[in-house]
Amino acid sequence: MKIFRCDHCGQALFFENVRCLHCGSDLAFLPDRLALCAVEPVPDGVPGIWQRKTGRASLARARYRLCHNHGTWQACNFAVPEHDPNPLCVSCRQTRVLPDLSVPDNQQRWYRIELAKRRLFFTLARLGLVRTDPPPGERDGPVYEFLADLPGQKVLTGHCNGLITLNVAEADDAERVKRRVELHEPYRTLLGHLRHESGHYYWDRLIQEGGRVAAFREVFGDESVDYAQALAAHYARGGTLPNWQEQHVSAYATAHPWEDWAETWAHYLHMVDLLETAASYGTRVVVPGNGEDIVDEVDSPFEPQTDFDHLVEQWVPVTLLVNSLNRSLGQEDAYPFALSAGALRKLRFVHDVIHEPAAAARPQAGQPVSAPACVTEGVSPP
Known part of the structure; x- marks a missing residue:
């Protein structure tokens, strides 16, 4: 992941940051620009609407809302274009089923998974594999369900027909290490899981639908x-x-x-x-x-x-x-x-x-x- 800079003071920023520790500016990741930017409320005082904190008027015209999962759960730092009716950002709207957030620790598990998913989204967008500006309200790329085991019902991580399912237990370090040892794996991370499952999704898109099956088999x-x-x-x-x-x-x-x-x-x-x-x-x-x-x-x-x-x-x-x-x-x-x-x-x-x-x-x-x-x-x- 690249390192960003605060476009207000120049301080180095990391992908997950929501506030610049040097100048105190609020930060939001703007998917349409693939950039983490300093933002401020729009000057006309419209509540909940933000713009880039910059003196260049051409850049300041774009307006955004913060993702619903930022204000409700402090679980996302992506922004949504003002004209988009979807309350969720382009990454969060890919997730259609969440774990029960009333269960202790599930909110933290979900946060960790979404963070890894946003990192995957960034890389896929850099490679031109997912749209950062889908039609208003719509989503692009895989669909996700993050589920927890229930009595007699074990959740298995996998992919089928565009849906990626992940067991939220993978967000617990101890459980993930246990499974890594049981399965004789030298490497097992949340981001690695999501990258792997996205590979199955893009096999369908790029190989099966893209007419490359014969070349793949070779x-x-x-x-x-x-x-x-x-x-x-x-x-x-x-x-x-x-x-x-x-x-x-x-x-x-x-x-x-x-x-x-x-x-x-x-x-x-x-x-x-x-x-x-x-x-x-x-x-x-x-x-x-x-x-x-x-x-x-x-x-x-x-x-x-x-x-x-x-x-x-x-x-x-x-x-x-x-x-x-x-x-x-x-x-x-x-x-x-x-x-x-x-x-x-x-x-x-x-x-x-x-x-x-x-x-x-x-x-x-x-x-x-x-x-x-x-x-x-x-x-x-x-």
Whole structure:
């Protein structure tokens, strides 16, 4: 995530901020500008209407309301254009079912999930995959349900026909670590979950509907094999395959081509977000070597449309730095992965699909047809 600056005083701001600690300005994220901005009430005194806190009249004309979830729950810092009748911002309106907020701790769980979802929204918007200005009142992108287990009714995280379901227990650190250990996963986070599930959503949009099934199968394999049987076989063999690293970004990616795509998709979003963060700080990494140091400077400003090979050249030194910093603090590696040539081939496919011109994505005559992906994650090994 990039670092923003207060457009009133210039102080560095973080994506989650609602007030500038230097000048005291109120802040709101303006999705139509993909920017965190200082805002102030409009000068004519219309209650609940805000504008950018800037002397440039051309920028000050746009008017906004704060998202309903900001005023009611202090759970969002996105703004809504004044003309949009929907009380929720473009991210919050994607969520159609909330957990019971009267249950202790559910409000905090929901806040953490929505925060991760807004970060995902930002990355998807940067990649041109979700609209920041849908028609008034409407929403774009996946639909979400955040649910809690009930007696005799376990909520399973998954995706089906555009709906992403997430068990709110994943917002509890202890529960998430427990599941990570049970499922032999080196990495399990809320943001990682949402990135992974968005991969299933965009498989439907970009692969199945985009006429790319044949090209997908050449890289990831035949997704028409029975998903339930493949997942059962995955857990029966202990959740891994010998030498899985040669072709996959994670052990779970070996379960089924749909999971391979979703894991690779999530990994690509990791790359884009981390490199944009590094670019915001003007990161320059010098990796000591035998005789000649490896020097890498992350492009600033960072552009996700960058040539894929160049992305990888910047990625490797940055992940070495991140892991080294974590180890210095006694923490586990933030990036517990090693990318093989086979995994990089799949990541390149994701990159090319995202940035391919729209005209090239039209289905071709005779293109094999595949059903949309309906998947369930987080099932404990039998």
